[in-house]
Amino acid sequence: MNAVIRTENLVKRFGHVTALDHLNLEVAQGETHGFLGPNGAGKSTAIRVLLGMLRSDEGRAELFGRDPWKDAADLHRRLAYVPGDVALWPGLTGGETIDLLGRLRGGVDKRKRDALLERFDLDPRKKGRSYSKGNRQKVALVAAFAADVDLLLLDEPTSGLDPLMGAVFNECVKEAAEAGRTVLLSSHIMSEVEALCERVSIIRKGVIVETGTLAEMRHFSRSRVRATLKNPVRGLADHDGVHDLTVNGLDIECSVETAALDDVLAQLAVAGVAALTCEPPSLEEIFLRFYGDELAASGVPNGEENGS
Amino acid sequence: MTTATAALGDNLGTLAGTGKLLRFHARRTRLYLLGWFAGLVGGTWLIAAAFPNLYPTAEDRAGYALTVDTPAMRSMTGPGTYIDAYASSTGAMFAHNMLLWTGALTAVMFILLLTRLTRADEETSRLEVIRSEPVGRRADLAAALLLAAVAALVLGALIGLTVLGVDGADAEGAFLYGAAHTAIALVFAGLTAVAAQLGAYSSSANGLGFAALGASVLLAAVGNAQDNWVTWLSPIGWSQLTYVMTPEQRWWPLALGVALGLLAVWLAFTLVAHRDFGQGMMAGRAGRAEAPASLRGAGSLTFRLTRGLMWAAVITMLLLGAAYGSILGSADEMLANLSEEQRQVLNRGGSSIEENFAATIATIDALFAAIFGLLVVGRARKEETDGRGELLAAAPVTRGRWPGSYLPAALTTATAAVVVGGVSLALAGAASLDDWGSFGKLFGASVLQLPAVWVLTAFAFAAYAWLPRAGWLRWLVWLYAFVVAYYGQLLEMPGWLQGISPFDHIADYPAADVEWLPIAVLVIAAAAISALGYAGARRRDLHFS
Structure with a gap:
């Protein structure tokens, strides 16, 4: 209903390349939304249209119900943005950059800023030119999380961060979500999205190919079933909902469609179960399903068969 | 293996791959x-x-x-x-x-x-x-x-x-x-x-x-x-x-x-061999942990980032003004030795050779000052191509402030350059002429060039705003103005060709009387081109890499 971000048939072309091809994206207020796609799928272009840096060629984009191109400066008061590759002014220190970005939004909460500097373990006295990639990223993250805004636009924000800092980042996003902020997290790190996001949109070649909650997505995917049986089982291979069955004596392994789980478990129970694991599909598997043809083209077997 | 050859081998080892790198460097440069x-x-x-x-x-x-x-x-x-x-x-x-x-x-x-x-x-x-x-x-x-x-x-x-x-x-x-x-x-x-x-x-x-x-x-x-x-x-x-x-x-x-x-x-x-990779022998210092109160917006950031160019402009124009000013004193000696034709070339209608010289020098000085305005505009483009502007473009900053603030910064730098160059030229000129009454004339001749400098700077900004990739455009126009000012008479360029250069419309004061109408027109043109530039800055996509 009250969508913070909404795009309708958004098209953006660069010369002959169509970066966004009728993109429909919707992020509700208070939601932490994962924006998944490989490099070049159009994630950054979509975010830059939402930021009013790029003008769309067709379709509509709305931020808080307003036009991000026309009202860019005004809308930016309510959001903070972290690009995937932060470039800093070589002569400004990290602290100066954070303060400047804070003042542009109307003021710096010094307590919050210092606490974040501590949590991200960032030295604010170094000049922009001497920060490493991860530290440049931290400067933008501290500035964004210190800001009192309604929306966080994060475009692959953790690239270059070590796992410890990745954990700090996850905490900060969770706190932002608890404070009622809307977060759009573009990423290709599945574990990050799985841990943080309620809803996910998968983008491919400028089109959203799947959007929904993780639970919904899982529902339409196959679970991985492994079992050690007491007696051999028959007929599994003939079942429509069973794929990639391997039988190794009494050990079986297969992918099962959600609708067929009932049947399969009943058949296994008949044979007698010594051990059983049933894994829901990971986000990675769901994601790879949409990119199966591209993987096949580059010689990698389809994602779902890759599960073992 | 003797130790000598081993040492030689070690030395050559630090040079391994030079040939391949040479070809690589040659290709990319x-x-x-x-x-x-x-x-x-x-x-x-x-x-x-x-x-x-x-x-x-x-x-x-x-x-x-x-x-x-x-x-x-x-x-x-x-x-x-x-x-x-x-x-x-x-x-x-x-x-x-x-x-x-x-x-x-x-x-x-x-x-x-x-x-x-x-x-x-x-x-x-x-x-x-x-x-x-x-x-x-x-x-x-x-x-x-x-x-x-x-x-x-x-x-x-x-x-x-x-x-x-x-x-x-x-x-x-x-x-x-x-x-x-x-x-x-x-x-x-x-x-x-x-x-x-x-x-x-x-x-x-x-x-x-x-x-x-x-x-x-x-x-x-x-x-x-x-x-x-x-x-x-x-x-x-x-x-x-x-x-x-x-x-x-x-x-x-x-x-x-x-x-x-x-x-x-x-x-x-x-x-x-005695320094670490990425480090010089002279180390950089740690900076401020917090921003000074003066750094409070996109405009003040622009001015801070272009401060170095401002200083370069001031120092260059001080030296240039002093160098040209000191020649003025010897203009008299030159006059005695000039042929009638040469006097004709230099003649800008003034009563004395010094006044003719002063008018020419003021124009050349102003052209050099304009370079710094153009360099400041070039910085705006660099902020975009280097991706630093992205953080500002995502902040509550209008296009008029970023990249718009580069126009006032460029105008300020160019104006300061003209004024400092004028003071320096007037001081050195008056000293070498031993006539302090000429200070006002020389300074006035320099400052009168300002509208033309503004037109050139505003054009550079408008070109950046509409055609960001065509950075050569602003330098082409500068070069044209320079050729007209330096060689226009000599090459006997037609009047309308010379008229394309804004400097051509400024009277040759002190050799001639000041004409205010062309100056007013130049000021209006600078304002109009600036407005066009701002419209372009609001209209186009920002591309950060």
Whole structure:
């Protein structure tokens, strides 16, 4: 209903390349939304249209119900943005950059800023030119999380961060979500999205190919079933909902469609179960399903068969 | 295996991969090199072609020799030995007038080339990838220096071929003239290689290189003005001291340049082993943890980021104004020696030669000041291509503030440059004329150029706003204005062609009375072009890489 971000048939072309091809994206207020796609799928272009840096060629984009191109400066008061590759002014220190970005939004909460500097373990006295990639990223993250805004636009924000800092980042996003902020997290790190996001949109070649909650997505995917049986089982291979069955004596392994789980478990129970694991599909598997043809083209077997 | 060969092998190990890197460097700098070759050789060719027509007879040249033979003019050209040969050889006159300037530009080319291939690559971590390959610790420096040496030889040969046709230049003279540029190139490539080891960043390495160049030009100027030994302290002076294309022509002063170049190369190779990757010998300092109160918005950030250019403008214009101002005093001597035709060329309708000179100098000064306005506009583009502007573009900042604030910053810098240049010109001019009443006239002549400078700067901004990729456009327009101001009369360009340059519409005060209407029109034009620029800045996509 009250969508913070909404795009309708958004098209953006660069010369002959169509970066966004009728993109429909919707992020509700208070939601932490994962924006998944490989490099070049159009994630950054979509975010830059939402930021009013790029003008769309067709379709509509709305931020808080307003036009991000026309009202860019005004809308930016309510959001903070972290690009995937932060470039800093070589002569400004990290602290100066954070303060400047804070003042542009109307003021710096010094307590919050210092606490974040501590949590991200960032030295604010170094000049922009001497920060490493991860530290440049931290400067933008501290500035964004210190800001009192309604929306966080994060475009692959953790690239270059070590796992410890990745954990700090996850905490900060969770706190932002608890404070009622809307977060759009573009990423290709599945574990990050799985841990943080309620809803996910998968983008491919400028089109959203799947959007929904993780639970919904899982529902339409196959679970991985492994079992050690007491007696051999028959007929599994003939079942429509069973794929990639391997039988190794009494050990079986297969992918099962959600609708067929009932049947399969009943058949296994008949044979007698010594051990059983049933894994829901990971986000990675769901994601790879949409990119199966591209993987096949580059010689990698389809994602779902890759599960073992 | 003796220890000697082992040590040799170890030494060669630090140079492993030099050949491959050399080819790689050559490939990625080919456009840079071609551009500079074209500029230096093309400029030399143009002026070499024009010179014989400007002063066709020995009498013309002898007359000009008298006007040039003053300390002030010698400081801006070269040693007096050339002047003695003016009558007998156009080549001597050409070399005398050109060598200091094309020599200095050659130095700029090689300073930028060396930092580009060494420290700048370290900062962007491009070199890190290369170092992880089977490539020795000194290989990148060796490859950069080898490429510079090859480029220096090619440049010398091209310039030699270009001046072969100049009257008074035999083959030896022509190639000595080329070699004079090669020697300067080698010296500054070597010195910058040392600077690259010392500076904390590539910008400080560039700064050290340019400081060396500034000192060289200044020492040559001081030495030539007094025609004494001080010229021998300057690498550019050594090239001038070959007395190329005069009867006293000689090669051996160039040996000093080659020797200093080799010494610098040896020093650079010694230092490179004593510093860490990505670090200079002189460490950078820790900065502020918090922003000063003055840094509170996109506008103040722009002004802070362009502060360095502002200082460069002020210092350059102080020196330039003082240099031109000090010539004014000797204008009287010149007048006595000028032919009637020459007086005609200089005549801007003023009652005295000083006033005619002042009007010309004020325009040239203002054109130099405008360069700094254009450089500030260039910074706006750089913020975009380097991706730094992205953080601002995502903040509550209108397009009018970012990148819009680069226009006021550019206008402020250019205006300060004109005013400082005017004060400096007026002070030095009044002193050399020994007439303090002329201070107001000289200062007024400089300040009157402001509307034209504003038009040029506003155009540069509008060009950036509408056609961000066409950075050459602003320089093309500047170059056009420069050609009109310098050579417009000489080349007998039609009036409407000269009229394209905004400077053409400013009256030749103090040689002529001030005309206020064209000035008002220029101010309005500057405002209109600015508005057009802002419209462009609001309209286009911002592309950050």
